[in-house]
Amino acid sequence: MEVLQQHLESGKIVIRNGWLMCPVCGKGKVLKLREDTTAYALPVYCRRCGQESIVNIEAPEPASDETSA
Numbered sequence: 708m709e710v711l712q713q714h715l716e717s718g719k720i721v722i723r724n725g726w727l728m729c730p731v732c733g734k735g736k737v738l739k740l741r742e743d744t745t746a747y748a749l750p751v752y753c754r755r756c757g758q759e760s761i762v763n764i765e766a767p768e769p770a771s772d773e774t775s776a
C-alpha cells in the first residue's frame with residue numbers, strides 16, 4: 708500500500724496580506740483568511756504548484772493588555 712506524501716506541517720503556515728500562502732511552494736495564495744478564521748485539518752489546494760496541503764489555522768492569541776489574573 709502506497710503512502711501518499713502529505714504536508715502535515717502544522718503551525719508552519721504563512722499568512723501574507725490576509726492570505727494563507729501555500730506551504731509547499733510558498734508563492735500561491737490558497738485561502739483568504741479573516742483575523743478570526745480558524746480551521747483544523749483543512750485541505751487547501753494551490754493552483755500555482757498543484758499541490759494539496761492540510762493546514763491548521765489557529766486564531767491568533769489576543770494581545771490583551773489587561774491582566775485578568
Ligand SMILES: [Zn+2]
Binds near residue numbers: 729730732735754758
Ligand atoms: Zn503551491
